[in-house]
Amino acid sequence: MPxxxxxxxxxxxxxxxxxxxxxxxxxxxxxxxxxxxxxxDGAEIAVVHQEVVSFTLEWLKIEVxxxxxxxxxxxEAYDEPVRDLVLSTFRILRHTPLRKVGINLDEHFQIxxxxxxxxxxHVLAPKELWEEVLQNPGMKSLIIQGTRPDNLKGxxxxxxxxxxRVHPGVRFNVNDHFEVEKPDSVIGSDEIMxxxxxxxxxxxxxxxxxxxxxxxxxxx
Amino acid sequence: xxxxxxxxxxxDSSRFAEQPGTDxxxxxxxxxxxxxxxxxxxxxxxSETPIFSGGQDTTETAPFKKPGTPPMVRGPAVKLRDKFISxxxxxxxxMKILGDSFYAKLTSLxxxxxxxxxxxxxxxxxxxDRPLLQVGSVFYWNVGYHDSSIGQRSRSSIIRFRRLPVWxxxxxxxxxxxxxxxADLLGWEEPEIPSRT
Numbered sequence: 001m002p003x004x005x006x007x008x009x010x011x012x013x014x015x016x017x018x019x020x021x022x023x024x025x026x027x028x029x030x031x032x033x034x035x036x037x038x039x040x041d042g043a044e045i046a047v048v049h050q051e052v053v054s055f056t057l058e059w060l061k062i063e064v065x066x067x068x069x070x071x072x073x074x075x076e077a078y079d080e081p082v083r084d085l086v087l088s089t090f091r092i093l094r095h096t097p098l099r100k101v102g103i104n105l106d107e108h109f110q111i112x113x114x115x116x117x118x119x120x121x122h123v124l125a126p127k128e129l130w131e132e133v134l135q136n137p138g139m140k141s142l143i144i145q146g147t148r149p150d151n152l153k154g155x156x157x158x159x160x161x162x163x164x165r166v167h168p169g170v171r172f173n174v175n176d177h178f179e180v181e182k183p184d185s186v187i188g189s190d191e192i193m194x195x196x197x198x199x200x201x202x203x204x205x206x207x208x209x210x211x212x213x214x215x216x217x218x219x220x
Numbered sequence: 221x222x223x224x225x226x227x228x229x230x231x232d233s234s235r236f237a238e239q240p241g242t243d244x245x246x247x248x249x250x251x252x253x254x255x256x257x258x259x260x261x262x263x264x265x266x267s268e269t270p271i272f273s274g275g276q277d278t279t280e281t282a283p284f285k286k287p288g289t290p291p292m293v294r295g296p297a298v299k300l301r302d303k304f305i306s307x308x309x310x311x312x313x314x315m316k317i318l319g320d321s322f323y324a325k326l327t328s329l330x331x332x333x334x335x336x337x338x339x340x341x342x343x344x345x346x347x348x349d350r351p352l353l354q355v356g357s358v359f360y361w362n363v364g365y366h367d368s369s370i371g372q373r374s375r376s377s378i379i380r381f382r383r384l385p386v387w388x389x390x391x392x393x394x395x396x397x398x399x400x401x402x403a404d405l406l407g408w409e410e411p412e413i414p415s416r417t
Contacts, residue, residue: 005305034383036348058302077306077362077378080329084382092385121284138283162284 004215006107007166011079013086015069015192017098021053024064024089034088035060060085083200090189098192099183100154103176103200105207108163109215117168120218124160149206152195154178158210172214174207304378306330306364312338314357322353326361344379352381 025048030040039057046054054063059078063070073082090096111117121139130137141161148154154177163169178195180186312324315337326336345353352359359381366376403409 005307032385034385036346038348075304075306077304077309077360077364078380080311080360081380081382084384088383088385118284125284140283 004109004212004219006211007110007169008074008108008163009076010072010074010104010106011076011082012070012072012102012104012106013082013196014102014104015086015090015098016067016100016102017069017096017186017189017192019064019066019069019096020050021064021066022048022050023093024053024062024069026055026057029062029085029089032088032092034085079204083196087193087197090193094189094193095187096189097186098180098189099186100177100179101192101196102178103196103203103207104173105176105204105211106171106173107211108166108169108171109211109219110166111168111170111219114168116219117162117170120170121162123218148178150199152178152199153181156206156210158214160214170215170218172211174210176203176207302369303367304362304364304376305367306362308363310336310361312359312361314353314355314359317353317355324359329360340379344377345381346379349379349381352383358382 026035026040026043026045029035030037035057042057044056046056048055052063052065054061056062059073059075060082061070061072063072069086071082071086073079090098111120124142125139127137139162141159143157143159145155145157148156157175157177159171159173159175161171161173163171165171176199178192178199180191309329310326311329312326314322314324316323320342321339322342323337323339326338328335342350342353349359359379362378364376365373367373
């Protein structure tokens with residue numbers, strides 16, 4: 001039986017470091033050739049301020065504060081372009097201090113019935129314990145964290161929750177988190193960009209395998 | 221409503237309040253921005269969850285209950301947007317360019333199938349990407365369905381060329397210098413690389 005396709009998909013690359021948000025405007029990305037000219041012209045800008053910048057293209061959302069850079073897409077067709085955009089951006093801005101990167105995959109799966117949907121929550125968090133201390137308990141979210149399967153600093157975290165957008169549905173979020181070895185002495189972006197470039201493919205495979213395995217076990 | 225998967229600011233409020241740029245400081249600084257808009261951008265500094273729910277998970281999520289719970293009444297449906305659903309995806313490398321077409325080697329990004337070759341019309345390339353077409357260029361080819369905002373589904377494909385920064389002369393010199401440093405550390409003799417103007 002082929003693996004189930006998600007009803008909704010979101011892929012993020014999140015960087016934690018020190019940023020100057022006002023750089024990250026559509027015009028800058030266009031001037032560096034990182035997005036199309038038509039995309040620059042069609043960008044929907046939510047805010048451009050020295051503390052925060054946020055804009056959206058048809059396939060991409062960028063949000064930047066002093067401490068955080070986020071690039072996200074809701075369409076699987078653009079997962080690789082998001083990665084490429086982040087790599088290209090911080091090869092140009094290589095003196096930006098970056099300390100952590102999260103490669104995140106977020107997917108919502110449709111479940112065949114509410115009965116089945118409740119059963120999934122019951123498998124993840126059996127109610128008998130909670131019925132001793134709460135009235136009518138229900139699982140809102142569950143987060144499990146594991147150590148990294150490689151020799152890099154960080155962790156892999158999986159969150160499961162009822163979907164707020166697909167009903168009945170389940171939302172999985174896999175946060176593949178990496179950190180530099182010595183955060184106090186980081187002076188640029190090279191270490192984090194090398195981690196992103198060398199681990200993105202494996203991270204995607206890992207996230208898809210995690211979700212697929214959980215769905216097979218939970219949904220039968 | 222903030223997604224359940226976002227950091228709960230109320231839980232971390234004591235730690236958050238000790239750091240510069242707290243709610244009250246930022247609100248005072250950007251008093252011309254609406255309070256709700258500023259607060260929508262605040263998140264724990266080390267959070268990796270999106271600042272915006274931005275149209276995602278804005279509805280209250282009902283918890284999983286035990287089996288046998290009566291069905292729920294749902295709220296209004298979420299407004300549809302145009303979206304593309306891939307059912308296959310390849311990374312392509314341009315091998316040969318002809319008059320009005322080009323040949324590419326395709327590597328599947330969805331499976332371990334062997335590489336394939338295919339011919340594409342130049343008309344398949346978006347106008348803004350055509351300057352990127354040269355032998356060796358990398359592109360992504362997605363085949364799937366396009367769902368319009370009014371629910372119309374049609375078969376479609378997307379080609380998007382990879383965009384990489386242009387190497388400057390300084391980048392190349394920096395790379396040469398670092399290569400020389402590494403070669404020196406390893407005790408290798410530096411090869412003679414003809415300089416280019």
